[in-house]
Amino acid sequence: MNQKTGWLAVSLIVLSLFMSGCITDDTDENTGDENWNLTLEWDGNTQHMSLSDIRKMPSYTGHAYLVSTTGIRYGPYIGTGALLSDIIGPMGELNETSRLYLYGSDEYLWVLDNIQLKGEGYITFDENLSETENQIITPVLMYELDGKPLSEEDGGPVRFALLSENPGVITEGSGWVKWVSKLELHR
Amino acid sequence: MGFKAGVTSLGSILCICLIIFLFFSGCTDEREEKTQVRVLAAGSLLLPFEQIEKRFEEKYPETDVLVEGHGSIQCIRQVTDLNRQFDIVAVADDSLIPILMYRPMPKSEKNWTDSHELFGRTEMVLAYTNKSAYAGEISTENWYEILMKPDVRFGCANPVLDASGYRAIMVLALADRFYNRTDILDTIYTGQFSPGIPVRMDELVTQILLPDVMKPSSRKVTIRDGSIFLLSLLQTGGIDYALEYRCVAEGENLKYISLPDAINLGNTSYADNYKSAVVDLNFKRFSTIDLTRIGAPIVYAVCIPALAEHPEEARVFIAELTGDNSDVLGMPYPI
Known part of the structure; x- marks a missing residue:
């Protein structure tokens, strides 16, 4: 009887916690990420990379903080990803007319010029959205946010991101392509 | 484990569980108890909608209006491409709703929406501050001559991202025709890129072919998202003038120069004239939207998506938009 009552009590407590709705589903692990791959296209060549391939590349961790076109700030976070320069390395030397087209699986497209591919020429802001200069920005394909795999809602498994060496540096969010699926080099 | 059995202790345990349940139930957001009316709004509507939201919630305390801002095309994409559920979509270009939402939803015969309502209009103006170069001289008559001066810095939004960006270019193209010149658009905008932005001009149309990256080669023109x-930038002196919506300039208490009706995209009787300004985006930022933007009067529109959770409340909110909003700062003018 004692044991039965004990189990009943434990069950009721578990049930009440469950019903309270306060237990959040914090599992950020992406399912199906193993099926994701990135297509690289340049000069008639095509190459595919898996998430595992990207994770094996040297990683960069920095401050991730962006602002939407309407002034809404997202962050600050700590982001980790593979350097864009490493990923496009096999595409060969860039020249003045090089453009990288970044496609998201939602049909979104953004274009970077050769200066931006080197991490230069980005507009940066401070926390008050006043423009700042001379910030070191590193373009990456980000797969982790605050130490967790990037959730689908945040653009995972892989999102283009502009990471900063310094905290509090905000970049324009229009180029942070979510659900990156293809990189295409135009010369 | 030392559990003490008995009816009394079981009762106590049940009471404790009930207390725990009630305690944790308190974690649920108070907002969930109200009817949430989820609104997508173009960036230029955020200031007036903030005021209308407050008024609406005071009038209907059982509702909670949640406004989310994006560029107009992005607003629509939240519903059509990203499958997010909203009750209202309000955009700064009425042509976008038929193009992007009068289309069937996937695996359905129903459209994303079948109707929309026009609720406001505005026009392009030249915003500036007392600190702007030649602020004491500029007028409706000489504005383009001031903008063409080498030491004057001009700004507009990125035409790829923001409708006011391609509308600013249209204004400059229309100005060339209106003032019978050929150098206004080139000096202020297209000639400030390297290589220069190609412009095709014939008797009927001025067509501007934008590059895939909008990066000026001089400090004369500044483009922001x-x-x-x-x-x-205007407030801090980073630029002297910006072509903006009149309702935005008024909402921010900026000084502005009104432009002639023939070029300000604000007068429907000049609709045919506005068509002579055409901006071609060089790449399809979204596969769903056409590359070519044709000059037209600026009209705000609103619709209720087919999958809206609270269409009745949405209708009441839309009635609020089309009612008397003369006291709402930054609100587009009524139709």
Whole structure:
């Protein structure tokens, strides 16, 4: 009887916690990420990379903080990803007319010029959205946010991101392509 | 484990569980108890909608209006491409709703929406501050001559991201025709890129072919993702003038120069004239939207998506938009 009552009590407590709705589903692990791959296209060549391939590349961790076109700030976070320069390395030397087209699986497209591919020429802001200069920005394909795999809602498994060496540096969010699926080099 | 059995202790345990349940139930957001009316709004509507939201919630305390801002095309994409559920979509270009939402939803015969309502209009103006170069001289008559001066810095939004960006270019193209010149658009905008932005001009149409990256080669022109950043630059003296919506300039208490009706995209009787300004985006930022933007009067429109959770409340909110909003700062003019 004692044991039965004990189990009943434990069950009721578990049930009440469950019903309270306060237990959040914090599992950020992406399912199906193993099926994701990135297509690289340049000069008639095509190459595919898996998430595992990207994770094996040297990683960069920095401050991730962006602002939407309407002034809404997202962050600050700590982001980790593979350097864009490493990923496009096999595409060969860039020249003045090089453009990288970044496609998201939602049909979104953004274009970077050769200066931006080197991490230069980005507009940066401070926390008050006043423009700042001379910030070191590193373009990456980000797969982790605050130490967790990037959730689908945040653009995972892989999102283009502009990471900063310094905290509090905000970049324009229009180029942070979510659900990156293809990189295409135009010369 | 030392559990003490008995009816009394079981009762106590049940009471404790009930207390725990009630305690944790308190974690649920108070908002969930109200009817949430989820609104997507173009960036230029955020300031007036903030005021209308407050008024609406006071009038209907059982509702909670949640406004989310994006560029107009992005607003629509939240519903059609990203499958997010909203009750209202309000955009700064009425042509976008038929193009992007009068289309069937996937695996359905129903459209994303079948109707929309026009609720406001505005026009392009030249915003500036007392600190702007030649602020004491500029007028409706000489504005383009001031903008063409080498030491004057001009700003507008990125035409790829913001409708006010391609509308600013249209204004400059229309100005060339209106003032019978050929150098206004080139000196102020297209000639400030390297290589220069190609412009095709014939008797009927001026067509501007934008590059895939909008990066000026001089400090004469500044392009930013959205109006909010341009306004910030104006206030801090980073630029002298910006082509903006009149309702935005008024909402921010900026000084502005009104432009002639023939070029300000604000007068429907000049609709045919506005068509002579055409901006071609060089790449399809979204596969769903056409590359060519044709000059037209600026009209705000609103619709209720087919999958809206609270269409009745949405209708009441839309009635609020079309009612008397003369006291709402930054609200587009009624139709």
